Amino acid sequence: MTALVEVRNLSKVxxxxxxxxEVLHHVGIDIEEGGFVALMGPSGSGKSxxxxxxxxxxxxxxxxxxxxxxxxxxxxxxxxxxxxxxxVGFVFQxxxxxxxxxxxxxxxxxxxxxxxxxxxxxxxxxxxxxxVGLESRATHKPSELSGGQxxxxxxxxxxxxxxKLIVCDEPTGDLDRQxxxxxxxxxxxxxxxHRKTIVMVTHDPIAAGFAKNTLHxxxxxxxxxxxxxx
Amino acid sequence: MKFVPLVWAALMRRKARTMLTxxxxxxxxxxxGLLDSVRSTxxxxxxxxxxxxxxxxxxxxxxxxxxxxxxxxTQITDIPGVMGIDYASxxxxxxxxxxxxxxxxxxxxxxxxxxxxxxxxxxxxxxLRGTRTGVLAGExxxxxxxxxxxxxxxxxxxxxxxxxxxxxxxxxxxxxxxxDENMKINEVxxxxxxxYVEEARAQEAGTVTxxxxxxxxxxxxxxxxxxxxxxTANSNHETKSQSENAWANAQLQQYGDLGxxxxxxxxxxxxxxxxxxxxxxxxAVHERIPEIAVLKTLGFRGKKIVALILFESMSxxxxxxxxxxxxxxxxxxxxxxxxxxxxxxxxxxxxxxxxGISAAVVLGIVxxxxxxxxxxxxxxxxxxxxx
Numbered sequence: 001m002t003a004l005v006e007v008r009n010l011s012k013v014x015x016x017x018x019x020x021x022e023v024l025h026h027v028g029i030d031i032e033e034g035g036f037v038a039l040m041g042p043s044g045s046g047k048s049x050x051x052x053x054x055x056x057x058x059x060x061x062x063x064x065x066x067x068x069x070x071x072x073x074x075x076x077x078x079x080x081x082x083x084x085x086x087x088v089g090f091v092f093q094x095x096x097x098x099x100x101x102x103x104x105x106x107x108x109x110x111x112x113x114x115x116x117x118x119x120x121x122x123x124x125x126x127x128x129x130x131x132v133g134l135e136s137r138a139t140h141k142p143s144e145l146s147g148g149q150x151x152x153x154x155x156x157x158x159x160x161x162x163x164k165l166i167v168c169d170e171p172t173g174d175l176d177r178q179x180x181x182x183x184x185x186x187x188x189x190x191x192x193x194h195r196k197t198i199v200m201v202t203h204d205p206i207a208a209g210f211a212k213n214t215l216h217x218x219x220x221x222x223x224x225x226x227x228x229x230x
Numbered sequence: 231m232k233f234v235p236l237v238w239a240a241l242m243r244r245k246a247r248t249m250l251t252x253x254x255x256x257x258x259x260x261x262x263g264l265l266d267s268v269r270s271t272x273x274x275x276x277x278x279x280x281x282x283x284x285x286x287x288x289x290x291x292x293x294x295x296x297x298x299x300x301x302x303x304t305q306i307t308d309i310p311g312v313m314g315i316d317y318a319s320x321x322x323x324x325x326x327x328x329x330x331x332x333x334x335x336x337x338x339x340x341x342x343x344x345x346x347x348x349x350x351x352x353x354x355x356x357x358l359r360g361t362r363t364g365v366l367a368g369e370x371x372x373x374x375x376x377x378x379x380x381x382x383x384x385x386x387x388x389x390x391x392x393x394x395x396x397x398x399x400x401x402x403x404x405x406x407x408x409x410d411e412n413m414k415i416n417e418v419x420x421x422x423x424x425x426y427v428e429e430a431r432a433q434e435a436g437t438v439t440x441x442x443x444x445x446x447x448x449x450x451x452x453x454x455x456x457x458x459x460x461x462t463a464n465s466n467h468e469t470k471s472q473s474e475n476a477w478a479n480a481q482l483q484q485y486g487d488l489g490x491x492x493x494x495x496x497x498x499x500x501x502x503x504x505x506x507x508x509x510x511x512x513x514a515v516h517e518r519i520p521e522i523a524v525l526k527t528l529g530f531r532g533k534k535i536v537a538l539i540l541f542e543s544m545s546x547x548x549x550x551x552x553x554x555x556x557x558x559x560x561x562x563x564x565x566x567x568x569x570x571x572x573x574x575x576x577x578x579x580x581x582x583x584x585x586g587i588s589a590a591v592v593l594g595i596v597x598x599x600x601x602x603x604x605x606x607x608x609x610x611x612x613x614x615x616x617x
Contacts, residue, residue: 048615057527057610078531085529092614096524100239110528112232157528 003030004164004197005054010063012049012220023049025220026063033164036191036198038211046220047201048169054199055088055167056080067165085113089158089196093170095150097142097157103129104138107156114161128156132186148179155186159196166190168200172207184210237542240518248546251510255550255590256557258503262496262586263558263578269492271576272482274412278347281474282448285455287441288477290468294320297437298467305461306441311454314444316344319427319437321398323385325375332385334365334400334420336427344444347410348421354379354404362426364403368417372405379404383420390432398430411576442474500593507597511543515601522605523613536602543598544591551590555583 012024024046031037039047052058053065056072059080065073072083084090089110097106107125116124129135132152142150151171158166168187172180188210190196200211208214216223241248287306289296297319307315318341321334339359342348350358350366357379358364367377377383381402390396400422408414428435445454455471462469472480482488515522522535530538559578566575576582 049611052611055527057614078533081526081529081531083529084527090524090527092524094520096520096614098236098239098521098524100243101235105235105239109236109525112236113529118232 002033004033004035004068005029005031005199006064006066007050007054008064008066010050010053010065011061012046012053012058013061023220024053024060027217027220027222028063029215029222031197031199033197034191034195036188036210036212037200038208038214039199039201039217040203040205040208040214041217041223044219045217047217050217051167051169051199051201055090055165056084085110085161087163087165089155089161089163089166091151091154091158091166091168091171093173095142095147095154095174097150097153099142102139102141103134103145103153103156106142106153107160109157110161124160125156128160129153131159131190132156146179147175148182151175151179151183152186155183155190159190159194164195164197166196166198168198170201170203172202172204180204180207233538233541236538237545240514240538240542241545243518244514247510247514251507251546252550252553254506255503255547255593256554258499259551259554259586259590260557260561261499261554262589263555263582264561265492265495266582266585267558267562267576267578269488270579270582272488273479274576278410278413278475280345280347281478283445283451284344284474285443285445285451285458285471286474286477287443287458287469287471288439290459290470292470293440296467297434297439298441298469300436300438302438302441302462302467302469306443306458309454309457309461311445311450311457312443313446314340314344316341316442316444317424317438317440318442319424319431319434319439321385321387321389321422321427321431323387323389323396323398325383325385330375332371332383332418332420334385334398334422334427336422336424338424341421344442347408347413348406349409350406351404357403358421358423361401361403362423363399363401365400365420365422366404366406367402368419369405369407370414370417371420377402391430392432393430394432443471448473500589504593504596507543507546507593508600511539511546511597511601512604514542515539515604519608519613522608523610526608526610527614532606535605535608539602539605540595540598543601544594547590547594547597548587551586551593555586558582 007027007029010024010027011022014021014023027050039051041047049058053060060073063073064071067087072080075083104122104125107128108121111121111124126135126138129138132155134149134152134156137145137149145153172183175183184207187198187200191198202208289298303315303317306312316337318335318337321336323332324330325332342350342355354366358366365383371377379402382399383402384397384399387396387398391398400420406421407417443454443458445451451473458471459469525535555578562575562578566577
């Protein structure tokens, strides 16, 4: 197996006024293609920062990040935007759906950046919704859906452009136990059946149990690092 | 086009706020349409294409202050460059009610050659020539008083006739109108025969109120006008000669600088609108910061975010402006149909639309630029974590 995500000597420093905060300190990890990794650690340990860096939402202060052999740490903002559109799906704790758009239109959002025709966009979004079991709710707006259903729509949006990598930031943090389990099983299915590589930040050890591997961060340092088998 | 649903979703997020903002833009542009139409009316009134090649010769002290001698006719006709000449004397009085002030412009036959823009039926023109006391009435007067051919129009004047009366009675033989919108201001006149007025009046015989001189082209106006004024210099009837359009413009300027007034009012209105709509857009974008961050996360570049926000601000302003201008157009059409104004107000024409839409585009950009920059600079990680 080859590593899809290669993180080397990664550091991230935030400067707030005169204060210099080192959130990540020389972190190095590899995540194999088809892996499902849970990033755990206490608040302020740097797990969300690491996730943001792997997802191309932020740039490191030092070190390198390669995804499928592409150095994303060297990319400018516009390049990163295009790279994210083509290679990563995002799932957030609070779903972040557009409240005025239907589930179908929310899922179509990433496809607006492609050359697909309206009919193709609709078809692909329909397929993604089907995959998460929400095809019957396509015309519903987020306010008409439960939290679990909204998170399913967010997952459909994350997979609609068929990215290799899905990054999830506390995807079950706002859900009840049953909905959380459904979401985690869905992520497991995407990982097992569709070979999606998933990196998930979570506080919840039960949620982490659904991942194939767990990484622990503490004070910006990886407690247990290394090549993680898929 | 594929981004339209996104912009529409943003606009519909707070329906009441969007509606109220569009309404304020609508009212501002309704006001703009109405005021700019009034300004256009005054700017263009009396301006015609043939008028650029005609010189109006009036006393130096101003039209109506004293008459000019009829003897000037030959003097002016002999000036090189003069292609034709007309003259007129006025009979001004009231019709039936002291509030109904009406003027009869008495011309020789040459008038209708010099003023091809006056549209008269040929049989009515023949009737005027064959009826000494005949007059043609402007269509605004015809509509106002419900006159018909054959009516006698008696004007109570301050101008005595040779028979001692101050009542001048004219026979209506037809009507005239101007095909040029800008000349419709003259449809409140009666056109009569100079010879009749000249023979019937007890005072100011052998005089005219003004001369109108035709030259070959607009470029000859200044030269010929200077020659006419030079010919009358140091006489007791010194003249002021200028193009007919310049004269009409100067007359309307006497009412005040309407352009300045309109510009000042609209400046204040648009500035207020700018603050109001700008604040609304800033709030709307502020409330959607997480949504914008998500769009950026999904791969929307900064430029696209800027375009979406500008599209949104432009939509609000353009929708309001379009409805406002259409409402102004309908309102002006309605006011024109009532025929209650002494000058027919110009319809909301292409020039008003162009100025209105240009103002809306500029306003839309200015209003959207700050929120757009905010969207551009937004850091995804900060926005998503609520910082």
